[in-house]
Amino acid sequence: MASRTPRRFLITVSTLTASVALLLTACGSTGSTPSAGGSGQAPRSVTISIIGQYLTVFAPIWAAEPELKAVEQKFGTTIEYSSFGKGSDALTAVLGGGAQICQCAFSTSLRAADGGQPVSMKANTYFGPGTVLVAATKFRAERGADVAKFDGATFGYTSEGGADQISLATVARKAGLNWERQKGVAVGSIAGYVPALQSGRVDLAMMDAGSAANAVRSGVGYVVLNTNDYDAYAPIGGAVPGGGLVFSEQFQKDYPELSQEIVSAVVSGLNKVRAQEDAGAAYDLLSQGYRDAHPDRAAFASEWQLVRPTFEATDGTLGPTTFAEAASTVLDTPDLPPTVAGFVDNTLVEKAYSNLGIPRPSVPTAS
Numbered sequence: 001m002a003s004r005t006p007r008r009f010l011i012t013v014s015t016l017t018a019s020v021a022l023l024l025t026a027c028g029s030t031g032s033t034p035s036a037g038g039s040g041q042a043p044r045s046v047t048i049s050i051i052g053q054y055l056t057v058f059a060p061i062w063a064a065e066p067e068l069k070a071v072e073q074k075f076g077t078t079i080e081y082s083s084f085g086k087g088s089d090a091l092t093a094v095l096g097g098g099a100q101i102c103q104c105a106f107s108t109s110l111r112a113a114d115g116g117q118p119v120s121m122k123a124n125t126y127f128g129p130g131t132v133l134v135a136a137t138k139f140r141a142e143r144g145a146d147v148a149k150f151d152g153a154t155f156g157y158t159s160e161g162g163a164d165q166i167s168l169a170t171v172a173r174k175a176g177l178n179w180e181r182q183k184g185v186a187v188g189s190i191a192g193y194v195p196a197l198q199s200g201r202v203d204l205a206m207m208d209a210g211s212a213a214n215a216v217r218s219g220v221g222y223v224v225l226n227t228n229d230y231d232a233y234a235p236i237g238g239a240v241p242g243g244g245l246v247f248s249e250q251f252q253k254d255y256p257e258l259s260q261e262i263v264s265a266v267v268s269g270l271n272k273v274r275a276q277e278d279a280g281a282a283y284d285l286l287s288q289g290y291r292d293a294h295p296d297r298a299a300f301a302s303e304w305q306l307v308r309p310t311f312e313a314t315d316g317t318l319g320p321t322t323f324a325e326a327a328s329t330v331l332d333t334p335d336l337p338p339t340v341a342g343f344v345d346n347t348l349v350e351k352a353y354s355n356l357g358i359p360r361p362s363v364p365t366a367s
Helices: 016-029 056-063 065-075 087-096 106-114 137-143 163-174 190-199 209-217 230-237 249-254 256-274 279-285 288-293 297-307 320-331 347-356
Strands: 009-011 045-051 078-084 101-105 119-127 131-136 154-157 183-186 204-208 221-226 241-248
Touching: 045 056, 045 087, 056 065, 056 119, 056 209, 056 256, 056 279, 056 288, 056 297, 065 078, 065 256, 078 087, 087 101, 087 106, 087 119, 087 241, 101 106, 106 119, 106 163, 106 241, 106 320, 119 249, 119 256, 119 347, 131 137, 131 163, 131 190, 131 209, 137 221, 154 163, 154 190, 163 204, 163 230, 190 204, 190 209, 204 209, 209 221, 209 297, 221 230, 241 249, 241 256, 241 320, 249 256, 256 279, 256 347, 279 297
Parallel strands: 009 078, 045 078, 045 101, 154 183, 154 204
Antiparallel strands: 101 241, 119 241, 131 204, 131 221
16 A cells, blocks of 8 residues: 555556555555444544545635544544545546545546446535636647637547537537547546647646646636636536545444534635635645645636636535436436436535535526
C-alpha cells in the first residue's frame, strides 16, 4: 500500500490492476471494529476514494477539513483518501470493500446502482458534468466555439463510459454530429488530457477544470464550453448532476451517526465555497493539503472562474424531477427503473442543514 503523507492522503496507482491490489490491502487494514473512545460507533478508519489529487471540483471536501477533523476526534476514527486516475476505479474501490465512500460522478455510480450494486448518493456536491471542453489553440480562429465545425476531428476523454466521454458525446450530438462516426481517443487518466492536446493526438478534449485552466494558461488550448455553468450546459444536456458522496449502503447501515456527521461536514464545506466569489478568499478556505498541491494562486484563480458555477447550482440535494430526468438521460430510458428508485437519499443533507442551523440555498434542482 502507498505510504501516507502527513495529510493522510493515500495515493494509489490509477490502473485497474493496482486498484484491485489496493482493495485487497485495504480490506485487510480498515476493519470494522467500533472505536472504543469515540461518540457512537465507528471503524478504525474510513476511506473515501476520489479522482485525482486534490481536484478543485471537490472543493467542498477540502473546505470541510476542520469539520472532518472534528468528526475524527468525536468518533475516534481516521478519515483517509485513496486517489485514482479514473472515476470507474474510484467506484470499484467502494464496490470491492476497499473504500466506504466515493466522491464519484452521478452517471458512473447510477449505472452501478442500476446493475444491482448496493450504493447510493447521499450528497450532491457539484452540479453539471464538471468538465470543460477545450480545443487546440490552432482551431480558435477558424472554428471557435462552434462544435459542429469539429465534425471529423479527434475527440479526447479518459475512458469509454466515463463522465467526460458521456458529456462530450452529448455536446457533439446536440451540435448535430454523428457521434458514432467521430474518432475518439481514451487518454487514460486526467493527467493525459493536456499532453494529448499539445501533441496533436486529439483536436479537442472534455477535461477537468484544472487541466482546462492549465491548457489555457499555457497556450495549448481554449475553452469551447464550460459544463460547470448550469445556464450554458442545461440547454444542451439537461439538468445533469455532477457528482457527490456515494456511500456503500452497508457502511451507512452500520454507522448511521458517523455517516450523518460526514455528510454534515461536507454540506458545511459546500456552503463555504458557494459563498465565495473571490478566488483568493476561496483558496484560503481550502485545506493545507490542497494548497500544497496547488501552490500557484494565479493558476487557482483561473481555475476558480471555471469551476465555481458548479457549486452555485446545488444545495447538496436532488429533487425528484431533476433526478428522474437525469436518470432517464444517463440510462437512456423514458421510465425510471426500480433498481435506481432509491439511489438518491436526500435525508442526510436535509438533516445536515437542520443540525448546522444554516439556511438552505434556493436552487431549482433541490429536493
